[in-house]
Amino acid sequence: MTDDQGYGDFGFTGNPHVKTPNIDRLAARSTRLTNFHNSPVCAPTRASLLTGRYHQRTGVHDTYNGGAIMAAEEVTLAEILSKNGYKTGIVGKWHLGDNYPFRPSDQGFQYSLVHGGGGVGQPGDFYENFIRTDSSYFNTTLAENDRKVQRQGYCSDVFTDQAVQFLREKRSAPFFLYVSYNAPHTPLQLPKKYEDMYKDLAFDTETDRQEGKAWANMTDADKAAARKVYGMATNIDDHVGRILAELKQQGLEDNTIVIFLTDNGNQQLRFNTGFRGLKGSAWEGGTRVPFLISGAGLFEANKEVNALTAHIDVLPTLLEAAKIPLPAHIRTDGRSALKTIQGRLAPAPRSFYNAWNRGWTEPYRNAAFYRDHFKLVAVNADGDDLNTFELFDLDKDPYEQNNLVQSQPALARQLKKGLDSIFTDISNSPNLTPRRVIVGSTHEPLSILTRQDLGGTNMGAWLADKATGYWNIAIAEDGFYHLRSIHTGTIAKGTRSLVRIGHVQRSALAKGDGHAVTIPNVWLKKGDYVVESWFEGPGGVTGPYYLEIGRSVSGN
Missing domain, CATH: 3.30.1120.10 (Arylsulfatase, C-terminal domain)
Structure with missing residues (x-):
């Protein structure tokens, strides 16, 4: 699954410019669902895809502002498959919670290599990425099995390298691999080789000038963005080719279901075959995405199915294909489309x-x-x-x-x-009630609260220092905790750093020699709390980028 790649960003859907030969060949040997729908934006799509349920039921109602945390009670496709002997892995974008108990490792993935928050370099991602606004997609800091690591190279290359490694290691057992690229989501950063492929693209074909189509009115900024998106798309296409080649080399091609899709419509204006609207919209341009499914002798090559299908159908469809019963206690909003895709059953009213x-x-x-x-x-x-x-x-x-x-x-x-x-x-x-990060447990000794999950009405300032709000947490055990508020730059000497947890408020003065202020040894009792953190300094009130809360050792 790719991020913000629209219906028209492929050769096989009629784009006259973008080069996607590997995905085009995959489309030719797949059954193509031409009336398949995701949610208008990314976190909701991911919640529905993995649970078979409308995203609001899972607790996911937005992409940030505390709305992109999926309830731990939700049962994911990875959890079901893991309990049935499958090796499970995710590389790339998760976007359903970065703290315990909401991480990939808490939701059925035995292996994970993911970025933080909703995108590389966004608020909520690792600090080391956020401060590199022009290069965060390169040499990116990631979480591997909940431990921070840095991988050298371009992020899509890194995720593909790990996907290929996963296939090599897991070929002796049934597996579920979720390759979730963060590209071509903004920031539009890409290797020079791929940027050069499209730098002279003039958008002067008959398709580009087609009367009555929104893309005929692309501005210079739209065209500049499209050139970069197409470069990122071709980079992804090369990686799809690598993954498919690895499946073939490992002798897994005939016994593996391969799905390709995108998470929602395109964010910027460009060719999209004519659908109305962009990402974020309930129009078809925001939600109708390409969906290719092939493999395991189950799906006919070069076939189109126009039945109404959606992300909520993927979990029950794959379970039926794998002959794994849906656990009796799980209620899905979707239904298996396997027989309809195979042509054995006419589409039922829905x-x-x-x-x-x-x-x-x-x-x-x-x-x-x-x-x-x-x-x-x-x-x-x-x-x-x-x-x-x-x-x-x-x-x-x-x-x-x-x-x-x-x-x-x-x-x-x-x-x-x-x-x-x-x-x-x-x-x-x-599950629509607020999700609480569990602080002070052995599963996550140090909890990092980020702007991704910061709640409140001031989130228009999400990228700025003025962003302030609150987090919902649960303290797992009575004890002493240290609180560390982290800024994006050096904190001026004398600036007061304040943290409020329920009715407990503590503060400390910055020494002017760093980008963080620590308040040690704060006694907190087990329970549910609302947490706030802010700085009072020469520039007025500002918010932190991170707030770290961790157990102190013996009160030290």
Whole structure:
């Protein structure tokens, strides 16, 4: 799975510029699901993909601001397969929680090599990456099995090297390998070789000038971004070729299911075959992604299936393909599409709900409800005014140009009733309550709280020093703890560093010789807390980049 690579960023989907020969060949030998949907943004997609459940049920409701932590109670595909004798591994992007008990290792992955937060160099990633704004994709600091490491080279190269190594080591046992590239997500950093491939791309073909298409209005900035994205896409394509070649060399090709997909639509404006909207949108351009599935003698080559399918179907489909029963206590929102993909069963009637907005889920801000080939869209809609919604027949109008609300109001009301019903059901999900990082346990002796999980209404300043807010934690055991607030630069002498944990507040003055202030030996009792950390200095109130909380040894 790639990150922010849109439906049109491949040769096999008609892009006249990007070079993706390995993925194109994979598409030719795969069954292609041409009506497959993810969530509008990345963390929600990842939660649904791994659990078969609408992301809101899992506790994931945003990409940051405390909304990208999947409940530890959720059972993932990796956990199920691990309990059935599979070796499980993830390389790349996790984005479902960086602290215990939410890490890949806590959710069924026996091996992990991942970056922090939602992206390399973003707030929430390792400090060493964040401060290198122009080079974080190179020589990146990562977490390998929950230990910080630095790997030399370009991040996509590093993740592929590890994926290949995993295949070599696990070939004697059944395995599940989740290769989750953070590219071509911003920042758009790439090796010079791939940047040079597209540096002279002029965007002057008939496709680029196609009347009525959004990409015909690309600005110079859009074109500059597209050149880099295409270079990153070709780099990924080379790596997909490496992984497929390794499978073949190891004799695993005929007994391995291979899936390729992207996590949501493209972030920047460029060719996307004509779908409306971009990443973050409930329009097709935000959620419809390519999905290729092949291998193990189960899937026909060079076949297209246009049945409505989604990320919530992947877990039950793969379990059926592997002949592993879904655990009886797990409730999925998706269903197995195996027989439909294989052509042994006609697509059954179905509904599908999709939504995302900043903060907590809202009913009509950015949502869609599908019933077979009809789709109701609510973008800043008024629940009391049906005419503020839009209704489309995707079989006849996949690009969502002809609103049918006024010509088919009865159908629109039916679909709105379905949207209201699923929204009400999801809103009562117990995992939507805030997730708490468990501090002071043997599983994570030192907990690093980052801006990725910082809550509050000041997150418009996410990248800036002014970002302040709170974290939800649970102290595992009574004891002395040390608190270390970390800034992105040297903290001026005399600046007061404050930490508040529940009703316990402590502070210390910076000495002016470093980027962190430590407050030692704070006695904390076991329990649930809200934590705040901030600096009071010459520039006013600012927030830390990290707050470290760890057990002190014998009160020292």
